[in-house]
Amino acid sequence: GRKLLTQTQVDNYLHETKSKLTIELFVYDSKVNVKQHYCPDGKIINSDISSGQENIPISVVNEIDKEPGKIEEPSTFTYRVERTPVAGVNMVTNEPTMTCCTCTDGCRNRVQCACWLRTLKYAELIGDERVKAMKAKHKSQSEILHQLGYRFRRLHKNVPGGIYECNSRCSCNKQTCSNRVVQNGIIAQLQLFKTVGRGWGVRTLHDLPIGTFISIYSGEIFTSEQADERGKLLGDEYQADLDFFENINNDSEEEQNGGNLEQDDEEDRSDTSPSSTESAIVFFTASVILSFEALNYIG
DSSP states (O other): OOOOOSSHHHHHHHHHHHHOOOOOGGGOOOOTTTTTOOOOSSSSEOOTTTTTTTSSEEEEEEEOSSSTOOOOOOOOOHHHOOOOOOOTOOOOOGGGOOOOOOOOOOOOOOGGOOOHHHHHHHHHHHTHHHHHHHTTOOOHHHHHTTTSOOBBOOOOOOTTTTOOOOOSSSOOOOOTTTTTTTTGOSSSSSEEEEEEOEEEEEEEEEEEEOEEEEEEOOEEEEEEHHHHHHHHHHHHEEEETTTTTTSSEEEEEEOOGGGGGGGGGGSOEEEEEETTTTTEEEEESSOOTTTBBBOOOOO
16 A cells, blocks of 8 residues: 555645545544544434535534423524625626636646735735745745645635635636635534523534634625614624725624634634635634534634
8 A cells, every 4th residue: 555644645646646535634633533523412403504505514402401392492594605795785706807727736836826826916915924924034936825825725824815716717626726615615514502601602523623614704795884884783793894805894693604603702713814716704723623612713
């Protein structure tokens, strides 16, 4: 047999053999137990709150209420995996003019990939401190690009300028492209569960390595003015500002997905980063998260 001792070696092997397996399925982290899987003992209220919209079902469980007939369920909301503009919001996606690459190597050569270079351009425009530090050390463009954005389809460090993923106009293969993560959907097995005294939260049923994509923060899209009015009326704790790309706001109080239900906590276990082919706020794990642990976000 052939020994593959590092993730780089696995990645090269998958590319050489044209395997249907993808690199994010492999873990080289001793803190992650790939055999660990949490099985809840509470009542399964819903086997899939996403109603098939996600790649993997998201079950709902209540392990707190034991008395029959008094088992609380989550309040009703519309589960969405995409942003939903309200009346008066005109979202410009610029699809016909989007940057696109001509890569045929899974976008492994980042210097030759127009989309990877676009991510670097955004970082330079906002004055990303990591990029400035690497330039000060006279790092090459290739070295900088390999420290920016996804590594083996995981995001180890936040990218304040946003990630420009490859898109429908690109030549690269969607399955094997190293710069397509968010658009491929969730790979983590998540569960909505009732907490003690804190409402409903989201947890993982298996260990998640650092940098794992969790979910898009989706909901209704408002203009800044509409968001201000709604905030005065209903509160703004679930609103997220999206003006990095557009002058609109995301409000997820009534229309949500798994990402909206992560809890704000002092112990930060997931991080947010903007991502694009269409602009979105996205959650990734900021550290290893073990099976049964709740997902808390940096707020």
